[in-house]
Amino acid sequence: MGADGKVYTLEEVSQHRSSKDCWLIIGGKVYDLTKFMEDHPGGDEVLLSATGKDATDDFEDVGHSSSARAMMDEFYIGEIDASTIPKKVKYAPPKQPHYNQDKTTEFIIKLLQFLVPLAILGLAVGIRFYTKSTS
Structure with a gap:
């Protein structure tokens, strides 16, 4: 031995x-x-x-x-x-904060979800009104 x-x-x-x-x-x-x-x-x-x-x-x-x-x-x-002998330390990646990719707040998104359809409806009504008055 x-x-x-x-x-x-x-x-x-x-x-x-x-x-x-x-x-x-x-x-x-x-x-x-x-x-x-x-x-x-x-x-x-x-x-x-x-x-x-x-x-x-x-x-x-x-x-x-x-x-x-x-x-x-x-x-x-x-x-x-x-x-x-030093103990082996298992690698743990650092915690990452939540990342909002488009950097817009939820309030702005909800506001756009309301305003965009309203603008499309207003545009459709305006086109309909304009085409009726010229005929």
Whole structure:
């Protein structure tokens, strides 16, 4: 099982972020991948970019083989103190105020609903009156 089952904090693990000293947190466990840096198929940049945080999602997203997962045992050095890892905050979009697209008030809309038909009726009566008087 690797080291003596030591428990590390995120701060302790974060101090190991170079190609000559690289530790990762995967699945609540701490791995010293320094000896594996040159052999990693994705290159050492991939490993270095996952240091200083919980790299579990990065590891799972790649879809490592069962042999790669078995190989991890030889690099295991201890557990991570989960209380030292910041909790992921789910994004919640800010509340938006109700948006009146045409920017007119309800009073104006109701007034137009009354006046437009009245104007059409007045126009029709005016046309009818004008056409009768000229005949």
